[in-house]
Amino acid sequence: MVAYEERWGGLVLPPASQYDGGPRYLEADSPEGSASEGWWFEAGMQRTAVPYSFMIGPSGEFGIHADQWVPLHATVEGWVESLALTDHASTCAKQIVKVTGDDVNGIVLDGYEQVREVMGVADTWWRGADSLVAVYTGEAEALSFPRGRTALIYSGLDEWGLRGGVKDSDN
Numbered sequence: 001m002v003a004y005e006e007r008w009g010g011l012v013l014p015p016a017s018q019y020d021g022g023p024r025y026l027e028a029d030s031p032e033g034s035a036s037e038g039w040w041f042e043a044g045m046q047r048t049a050v051p052y053s054f055m056i057g058p059s060g061e062f063g064i065h066a067d068q069w070v071p072l073h074a075t076v077e078g079w080v081e082s083l084a085l086t087d088h089a090s091t092c093a094k095q096i097v098k099v100t101g102d103d104v105n106g107i108v109l110d111g112y113e114q115v116r117e118v119m120g121v122a123d124t125w126w127r128g129a130d131s132l133v134a135v136y137t138g139e140a141e142a143l144s145f146p147r148g149r150t151a152l153i154y155s156g157l158d159e160w161g162l163r164g165g166v167k168d169s170d171n
Contacts, residue, residue: 001028001041004056008076013044017086018123018136018150019064021047023054026076033058040065043076052142061121066142071121078119082134085118085125088164089132094156101147107133127162131155 008026016022023044030053033039038058046054052066061071062079073079090096099107112133115125122138132154140148154161 001031004028004041004043004076011080013080014083014087015047016083017090017134017152019046019054019139020050022079022083023047028056040069052139063122064138064142067144068142070138070142072123072138074119074121078117082118082120082123082125085115085132086134089134089154089157089161092157092161093132093154095154097153097155099151099153101149104135104137104149104151107135107151107153109133130157130162132157132162 004026005028009028010025012025013023024047026044027042029042029044031039031041040055040057043054043056043062052064055063055065055069056076057063057069057071060075062073062076063069063071073082109126109128112126112128114120115127115132118125122141123134123136126133126135134152134154136150136152140146
């Protein structure tokens with residue numbers, strides 16, 4: 001918790017497109033768990049009343065905890081990258097389409113590559129020739145509510161819209 005607070009504590013975040021905006025700012029609080037099962041702690045206060053808490057998991061994952069723990073991203077950096085990508089894609093896209101529930105299964109991602117910077121676990125981003133696709137399954141898993149799955153398809157993107165000037169590295 002100390003390392004998290006030193007690095008992320010007080011960072012004010014832009015609203016997330018899902019999770020009722022996500023946490024307003026990052027701040028460590030309320031540890032839960034044990035030495036044998038691992039420790040979780042609150043990642044920051046949510047913007048609105050939601051039926052879960054934003055948590056940091058035993059291995060540093062960023063996720064939500066309701067009836068069960070669901071890691072959204074493998075790291076806090078992944079969550080922050082997803083927020084930055086959401087802002088960038090929503091600014092550059094010519095069209096944004098929202099798909100929910102069982103219709104998410106119909107999205108064909110052949111020819112897309114996973115955006116590794118978001119380090120997605122339950123929530124993933126995919127990059128295609130002229131579009132980005134964000135798939136959100138965290139709430140559906142945490143609340144046992146499959147119809148809560150959501151995907152946002154940002155289309156009509158040029159190279160800047162797809163990558164923001166960042167080139168892939170071999171590392």
